[in-house]
Amino acid sequence: MSVQDMIKKSAFPLFTCPGCTDGIVLNAFLRAFEKLDYDRSNTVLCCAIGCAGRTPTLLDFNVLRVTHGRALAFATGVKLAKPDTKVVVFMGDGDSLAIGGNHFIHACRRNIDLTAITFRNEIYGMTGGQYAPTTPLEGIATTSPYGMIEPSFDGCKLAAGSGATYVARGDVYNVTNLEKVIEGALNHKGFSFVEALTTCPTQFGRRNKVADPVKMIHRIKDMTIPIEKARTMNEEELEGKFPIGVFVDKTAVDLNTRFDNLLVRVQRQA
Ligand code: SF4
Ligand code: MG
Numbered sequence: 241m242s243v244q245d246m247i248k249k250s251a252f253p254l255f256t257c258p259g260c261t262d263g264i265v266l267n268a269f270l271r272a273f274e275k276l277d278y279d280r281s282n283t284v285l286c287c288a289i290g291c292a293g294r295t296p297t298l299l300d301f302n303v304l305r306v307t308h309g310r311a312l313a314f315a316t317g318v319k320l321a322k323p324d325t326k327v328v329v330f331m332g333d334g335d336s337l338a339i340g341g342n343h344f345i346h347a348c349r350r351n352i353d354l355t356a357i358t359f360r361n362e363i364y365g366m367t368g369g370q371y372a373p374t375t376p377l378e379g380i381a382t383t384s385p386y387g388m389i390e391p392s393f394d395g396c397k398l399a400a401g402s403g404a405t406y407v408a409r410g411d412v413y414n415v416t417n418l419e420k421v422i423e424g425a426l427n428h429k430g431f432s433f434v435e436a437l438t439t440c441p442t443q444f445g446r447r448n449k450v451a452d453p454v455k456m457i458h459r460i461k462d463m464t465i466p467i468e469k470a471r472t473m474n475e476e477e478l479e480g481k482f483p484i485g486v487f488v489d490k491t492a493v494d495l496n497t498r499f500d501n502l503l504v505r506v507q508r509q510a
Contacts, residue, residue, distance in 0.1 A: 241274065241280065242274065243267065243270040243271060243274055245300070246270050246273070246274070246280065246299055246300055246301070247270075247298060247299060247300065248298060248299060248300045251298035251299075254298070255291075255294060256291065257441065257442045258453070259439075259441040259442075259445075259453025259456070260291070260439070260440065260441065260442070260453075261412040261438045261439045261453070261456075261457065262291055262292055262295055262359055262361075262438055263295070264412040264415060264418070264438065265292075265295075265357065265359055265412065265418065265436045265438055266295045266296075266298065266299075268410070268415060268418040268419045268422050268436075269328070269330075269357065269422050270299070271419050272419050272422040272423035272426055273426065275423060276423060276426055276427060278326055278426070279326075280300070280301050280302075281302070282324065282325055282326060283301060283302065283325065283326040283327075283328065284301075284302045284303075284304055284315075284318050284322075284325055284326070284327050284328075285299065285301050285302065285303045285304070285328050285329075285330060286303075286304045286305075286306065286311045286312075286314055286315040286318065286327060286328070286329045286330070287303065287304070287305050287306075287311050287329065287330040287331070288305065288306050288307060288308050288309060288310060288311040288331065288332075288335055288340070289307070289308035289332075289335065289366070289367065290308070290332040290334070290335050290364065290365060290366045290367055291332065291359075291361075291365040291366045291440070292330055292331060292332035292333075292335065292358075292359035292361075292365075292438075293305070293308075293311065293330060293331060293332055293335055294366070295330055295359075296330050304318065308335060308339050308340075308367075309335055309336075309338075309339030309340030309341075309343065310340060310343065311329045311330070311331055311335070311336075311340065311343075312329055312331075312336070312340060312343040312344060312347045312356060313340075313343045315327050315329045315347075315352075315354050315356075316347060316350070316352050316354075316495075319352055319353060319354050319495075319496065320352075320495070320496065320499065323353075323496045323500075326426075327353075327354035327355070328354065328355045328356075328357070328426070329354060329355065329356040329357065330357055330359070331356065331357070331358050331359070332358070332359055332361070332364070332365065332372075333358055333359065333360045333361060333362065333363075333372045333373065333374040333395070334363075334364040334367075334370070334372035334373070334374075335358075336356070336358045336395070337358065337372070337373045337374065337393050337395055337398065338372060338373045341373075344356075344398070344399075344402070345398065345402040346402075347431055348398075348399050348402035348403045348404040348431050348433065349402050349403045350403075350431070350495045351403060351404075351405055351430045351431045351492050351493070351494045351495055352430075352431055352494065352495040352496075353429055353430055353431070353494040353495065353496055354431065354432075355422075355425045355426050355428070355432045355433075355434070356431070356432070356433050356434070357422065357425075357433075357434045357436055358395050358433070358434070358435050358436065359436055359438045360374050360395060360435050360436060360437050360438065361374075361437075361438045361439055361440040361444060362374050362375050362376060362379065362392075362440070362444050363375055363379075363381055363440055363443045363444040364381075364443070365440045365442070365443050365444075368382055368443075369381055369382040369442075369443035369444075369447065370382050370383040371383050371384045371388050371390075373390075373392060373393040374392050374393055374395070375388045375390075375392060375444075376388065376392055376480075377389070377390075377391060377392070379444070379448060380447040380448050381443075381444075381447065382447075395409075395433070395435040396408070396409050396433070396435050396487050399433040399435075399488075400487055400488050403431075403492075404430075404431045404432070404433045404488060405428065405430035405431055405432070405488065405489075405490050405491065405492050406424065406425055406428040406430065406431070406432035406433065406486070406488060406489050406490075407432075407433050407486070407487045407488040407489075408421035408424060408425060408432075408433070408434050408435075408485065408486040408487060408488075409421070409434070409435045409436075409437070409482060409483065409484045409485065409487070410422065410434060410435075410436050410437070410484055411436065411437035411438070411460050411463075411464050411482070411484055412436070412437065412438050412439065412457060412460060413457050413458075413460045413461040413464065414461075414464060414484055417466075417484055417485065418436060421434050421484075421485070421486060422434055422436075424486060424489065428489070429491070429494060430491070430492055430494045431494075437460050437463070437464065437482060437484075438460075439453065439456040439457060439459075439460060441453045441456055463480065463481060463482050464481070464482050464483075464484045465478075465481045465482070465483055465484070466483070466484060466485060467483045467484060467485030467486070467487065468485070469483075470483035
């Protein structure tokens with residue numbers, strides 16, 4: 241099935257602001273999904289609140305839209321109840337790393353077999369332009385009008401440290417890499433995480449003097465660096481840079497397999 245056929249006719253006109261790049265992440269997912277020839281009828285997309293959380297509603301898929309920060313919790317339930325279902329979770333950065341932060345680290349730890357994609361646009365978009373755990377130091381948001389005083393989170397380091405078995409980063413400038421890492425995530429057995437650097441010209445750009453959507457994409461280009469090159473650089477040189485590529489890709493027993501083994505063991509004892 242082609243990418244066009246996977247988009248709802250009723251998706252237009254799009255809800256996103258002009259210049260928003262969330263659609264680039266969604267398109268990268270669709271292209272990877274098409275390439276892997278997965279079956280939509282056996283796939284569930286989970287999402288919650290916010291612009292990133294709303295993007296799956298544009299697609300002609302089974303979509304489960306839930307409360308803010310809880311998409312991974314619901315997705316875990318879907319995967320345990322229907323182990324053969326492909327489950328993909330779309331989240332914003334505030335959604336996944338702040339409101340849903342606990343769900344995030346425990347989904348990584350459990351190695352539940354699903355793919356989580358975080359749209360990192362450095363702010364809460366739809367819900368009011370508040371600072372997120374990804375807002376850079378001194379970044380302006382509605383809740384940090386004089387500049388952010390907290391250091392930001394690295395979603396990939398958090399996922400890797402919490403036990404995710406596939407961890408990668410892509411961005412909306414280097415689209416080929418973004419498609420590749422999402423394909424790798426979809427293909428992975430176990431918890432796979434992709435942090436996708438994207439832009440919010442409306443809530444972040446306008447307040448941080450990069451309202452021009454094209455300049456915002458160039459800013460992403462300047463911030464990113466291939467992982468191979470990053471490995472040759474020291475901490476000082478890497479300050480403010482986001483390596484892109486695959487950080488973790490390893491095999492480990494997933495939660496469904498552990499659950500099945502448990503059932504066999506308990507039934508034997510009965
Ligand atoms: Fe995109 Fe930001 Fe507009 Fe949301 S508020 S649609 S993230 S530009
Ligand atoms: Mg956001």
